[in-house]
Amino acid sequence: MSARIPYLLAAVGTAAGLCLGQKPGDELDMSVKELMQIEVSSVARKQQTLARSAAAVYVITREEIRRSGYGTVPDVLRLAPGLHVAQVGGHTWAIAARGFNGTFANKMLVLVDGRSIYTPHFGGVYWELHDLMVEDIERIEVIRGPGATMWGANAVNGVINIITRSSRSTEGGLAVVAAGNAGEGSSALRFGGRLSENVWFRVYTKLSKHRSAVVGDGRDAGDAWRDGRGGLRFDWEPSSRNAVTIIADATRGQFRETAVLPLVQAPFSREVGSRYGTSAEDLLVRWRHTHRNGTETQVQFYFDSYDRPHPVFSERRHTVDAEFQSRSRLGGIHEITWGGGYRFSRDVAGAGHINVMPNILGLDLFTAFAQDEVQLADGMVLLAAGAKVQRSDFAAVAVQPSARILVEPFRRHVFWGAVSRAVRLPSRLDWDSSIWMTTVPGTPQTRGLPMRIVLAGSDRNVAQPMIAYEAGYRTQISGRAAIDVTAFRHHYQRLRSLELGEPALQMALPPYLTMPATFADGLHGSSWGAEVLAVVKLLPRWNLIATYTETRATYSLRPGIVSSALSGEPAFQPQHLGSLRSQFDLPRGIQFDATWYGTGAVKSPATLPGLIGYKYPVAWSRLDVRGMLPIRRDLKLSVRSGGILDPHREEFRPEIFMIPTEVRRTVDIALEWRF
Amino acid sequence: MVPEADETRVVLGFLLNFAKFTEWPQQSAAAPAEFRICVVGDDNAADAMRRLASGRTLQGAPVAVTKPKVHEELRHCRIVFFGSDLRRRTLPLTALRQSPVLTVSMVRAFAAQGGMIELFLHDTRMRFAVNRKALEAGGLRVSPELLELASPR
Numbered sequence: 130m131s132a133r134i135p136y137l138l139a140a141v142g143t144a145a146g147l148c149l150g151q152k153p154g155d156e157l158d159m160s161v162k163e164l165m166q167i168e169v170s171s172v173a174r175k176q177q178t179l180a181r182s183a184a185a186v187y188v189i190t191r192e193e194i195r196r197s198g199y200g201t202v203p204d205v206l207r208l209a210p211g212l213h214v215a216q217v218g219g220h221t222w223a224i225a226a227r228g229f230n231g232t233f234a235n236k237m238l239v240l241v242d243g244r245s246i247y248t249p250h251f252g253g254v255y256w257e258l259h260d261l262m263v264e265d266i267e268r269i270e271v272i273r274g275p276g277a278t279m280w281g282a283n284a285v286n287g288v289i290n291i292i293t294r295s296s297r298s299t300e301g302g303l304a305v306v307a308a309g310n311a312g313e314g315s316s317a318l319r320f321g322g323r324l325s326e327n328v329w330f331r332v333y334t335k336l337s338k339h340r341s342a343v344v345g346d347g348r349d350a351g352d353a354w355r356d357g358r359g360g361l362r363f364d365w366e367p368s369s370r371n372a373v374t375i376i377a378d379a380t381r382g383q384f385r386e387t388a389v390l391p392l393v394q395a396p397f398s399r400e401v402g403s404r405y406g407t408s409a410e411d412l413l414v415r416w417r418h419t420h421r422n423g424t425e426t427q428v429q430f431y432f433d434s435y436d437r438p439h440p441v442f443s444e445r446r447h448t449v450d451a452e453f454q455s456r457s458r459l460g461g462i463h464e465i466t467w468g469g470g471y472r473f474s475r476d477v478a479g480a481g482h483i484n485v486m487p488n489i490l491g492l493d494l495f496t497a498f499a500q501d502e503v504q505l506a507d508g509m510v511l512l513a514a515g516a517k518v519q520r521s522d523f524a525a526v527a528v529q530p531s532a533r534i535l536v537e538p539f540r541r542h543v544f545w546g547a548v549s550r551a552v553r554l555p556s557r558l559d560w561d562s563s564i565w566m567t568t569v570p571g572t573p574q575t576r577g578l579p580m581r582i583v584l585a586g587s588d589r590n591v592a593q594p595m596i597a598y599e600a601g602y603r604t605q606i607s608g609r610a611a612i613d614v615t616a617f618r619h620h621y622q623r624l625r626s627l628e629l630g631e632p633a634l635q636m637a638l639p640p641y642l643t644m645p646a647t648f649a650d651g652l653h654g655s656s657w658g659a660e661v662l663a664v665v666k667l668l669p670r671w672n673l674i675a676t677y678t679e680t681r682a683t684y685s686l687r688p689g690i691v692s693s694a695l696s697g698e699p700a701f702q703p704q705h706l707g708s709l710r711s712q713f714d715l716p717r718g719i720q721f722d723a724t725w726y727g728t729g730a731v732k733s734p735a736t737l738p739g740l741i742g743y744k745y746p747v748a749w750s751r752l753d754v755r756g757m758l759p760i761r762r763d764l765k766l767s768v769r770s771g772g773i774l775d776p777h778r779e780e781f782r783p784e785i786f787m788i789p790t791e792v793r794r795t796v797d798i799a800l801e802w803r804f
Numbered sequence: 805m806v807p808e809a810d811e812t813r814v815v816l817g818f819l820l821n822f823a824k825f826t827e828w829p830q831q832s833a834a835a836p837a838e839f840r841i842c843v844v845g846d847d848n849a850a851d852a853m854r855r856l857a858s859g860r861t862l863q864g865a866p867v868a869v870t871k872p873k874v875h876e877e878l879r880h881c882r883i884v885f886f887g888s889d890l891r892r893r894t895l896p897l898t899a900l901r902q903s904p905v906l907t908v909s910m911v912r913a914f915a916a917q918g919g920m921i922e923l924f925l926h927d928t929r930m931r932f933a934v935n936r937k938a939l940e941a942g943g944l945r946v947s948p949e950l951l952e953l954a955s956p957r
Contacts (some may be wrong), residue, residue: 156813157817157856157857158817161825161950162953164821165930167929169811169928369926369955461912508912608848
């Protein structure tokens with residue numbers, strides 16, 4: 130289950146013949162054996178494969194990543210349509226599709242090489258622990274909407290699947306050094322080779338120093354960070370029908386953070402600067418086998434561990450996961466995929482401001498899925514139906530069926546539709562948390578006593594089902610333009626609401642009140658909108674890519690619920706989101722690329738309490754540029770700037786526990802050497 | 805470094821190799837003026853192959869790549885490559901069944917339908933499957949060396 134995107138972008142490089150390092154057509158003189166060893170890439174084939182996906186898919190290709198000049202995963206994700214990517218401070222991002230974004234966004238499944246990286250603590254991703262070497266990313270598949278049957282847990286609003294390059298493709302050495310104007314920089318070194326006729330390997334290391342964000346008036350926000358990572362990968366093909374992949378990484382980071390924590394007396398909150406170190410390790414082993422009859426089976430096992438002692442939400446976690454999947458063709462018409470997996474995840478909640486009790490917990494997750502894809506009318510119609518079933522410790526069995534249809538009535542015109550049910554399984558935050566959100570200064574109603582607002586999780590939070598209706602249309606126009614349009618409507622049930630309790634008096638000196646608020650499941654919600662992507666090759670050397678996404682949402686109380694209409698969900702979305710990218714090839718291999726990304730004002734139908742005085746993020750945009758100059762066949766120089774138009778800009782306002790910050794403009798120079 | 809290559813080039817590489825390992829039945833006494841490779845259902849590939857193959861010779865004759873529009877002309881080709889623009893049902897395989905024309909394609913289930921050689925991608929690498937009955941019916945003989953490298957399908 131992977132799909133590719135119109136590769137008009139890759140065509141710019143090859144058609145113009147400006148890609149350095151490509152050999153001329155030796156293929157015509159090769160023997161059959163040699164031809165069978167080559168990795169084949171085909172613009173037309175990829176266009177066709179992607180166009181036949183009954184889902185809102187976009188694939189960020191290696192070439193796009195290179196041309197964007199971005200060096201971190203969150204920046205690269207801005208290249209996909211429909212993804213709201215906002216940096217909230219030096220090392221925190223709010224990334225989501227189709228609404229429900231926030232620093233605790235919980236409806237996206239994110240994977241790296243098949244390894245799930247969202248945390249069961251609250252369902253989001255610690256992006257700062259995944260400072261991957263972007264040069265070794267093969268592609269990133271971004272699916273908006275509930276992931277099709279086969280993806281794992283948490284794929285409610287979308288799936289982001291980051292796939293790194295096989296070590297077969299990364300023989301040789303690569304060194305990249307970048308240095309910026311505010312003392313930030315990174316250096317990465319990778320070396321790959323062939324150990325024997327059918328074993329390849331790659332080893333890499335990357336060190337980065339990242340700047341802090343700034344507070345509105347330009348002061349340092351106290352959240353700079355640095356990290357180092359390294360890893361290796363083996364790809365072994367014992368026979369033409371077997372492939373084994375082993376990936377291992379380790380990372381260490383040093384972070385500064387300025388947290389905003391509540392106090393019981395005036396001034397009722399204080400800024401706390403802290404420093405902490407993180408560590409993470411992972412190991413993944415995968416074996417793919419093709420049977421004589423064409424059936425492909427895959428078995429995968431991974432181990433993942435990290436320690437992130439953040440002052441607000443501190444977590445240490447170990448995860449073990451084993452999965453199996455099988456795909457077979459029947460009668461040339463059916464393609465049946467099925468499989469299952471088990472994951473065990475054990476966390477130790479640390480001494481952060483947010484408490485979870487019990488603070489040590491192991492969780493089981495069982496998943497099974499099956500899907501049948503049928504080709505009818507000679508390939509003109511594709512029908513797919515399947516279901517995924519999950520059982521976790523937090524919820525009863527969750528059945529998630531999906532049905533899709535795709536019709537290609539004429540060549541290059543594809544219509545598709547899908548109905549899917551997805552379920553967000555509860556997280557530790559939903560069940561076990563205790564969070565002192567804020568302190569409200571004394572009012573006449575509270576007789577002048579300050580009042581703490583404390584949120585608590587509850588075991589009444591069951592799984593959150595949602596149903597998504599989606600439809601789309603794709604077309605290619607004479608190989609020079611492609612358009613991809615999707616419309617969606619999501620209905621969510623049991624969204625997190627808050628039940629406000631009676632304030633209780635705490636006899637302390639000075640005394641104060643505590644009002645409990647419990648996470649409940651009292652809200653319904655709907656979101657709807659459309660996503661448009663257009664790719665145009667204006668000139669043989671000039672590509673333009675434009676995207677626009679509109680998202681709206683509403684909430685309401687479930688009937689008969691005694692709850693407030695206050696939302697406990699991260700529920701922010703910009704109504705308007707768009708981007709415009711230009712890729713221009715100049716003579717002598719020089720490239721000039723620019724990406725404009727902007728959002729309208731962010732809205733949320735309802736907010737967390739304690740966001741008193743919260744100012745919604747206003748519209749913002751950024752223009753990132755990159756110029757690349759090949760100095761020698763093996764040496765490339767790039768000059769890049771992120772957010773060139775403003776010295777700093779606010780992309781998102783943190784809901785709680787962080788100071789509002791603005792992201793700085795970056796200007797840096799990078800040198801890339803292949804050896 | 806395992807090189808990446810454009811699919812059309814790789815397909816043409818295979819076609820040239822197939823031509824080297826295949827024996828066509830002796831036709832009329834006159835030596836053929838050209839070695840004709842016909843491409844149907846993929847104009848882009850046809851144009852690319854024509855450019856790439858110009859100046860080459862196979863079996864002693866210069867290679868010519870043509871794009872016949874009429875099915876009857878296919879009988880005069882040595883190799884016919886059916887592109888993916890065609891729907892499976894419209895493949896004129898039955899008409900060519902007993903002609904000495906090597907039919908090759910990447911269309912799914914081509915060999916099952918009576919095509920002689922089906923090229924397909926396994927991951928990102930090209931493989932091929934051979935339908936021996938179809939080869940026999942057309943009177944073509946393929947060397948065992950090539951058959952050894954074929955995949956089952």
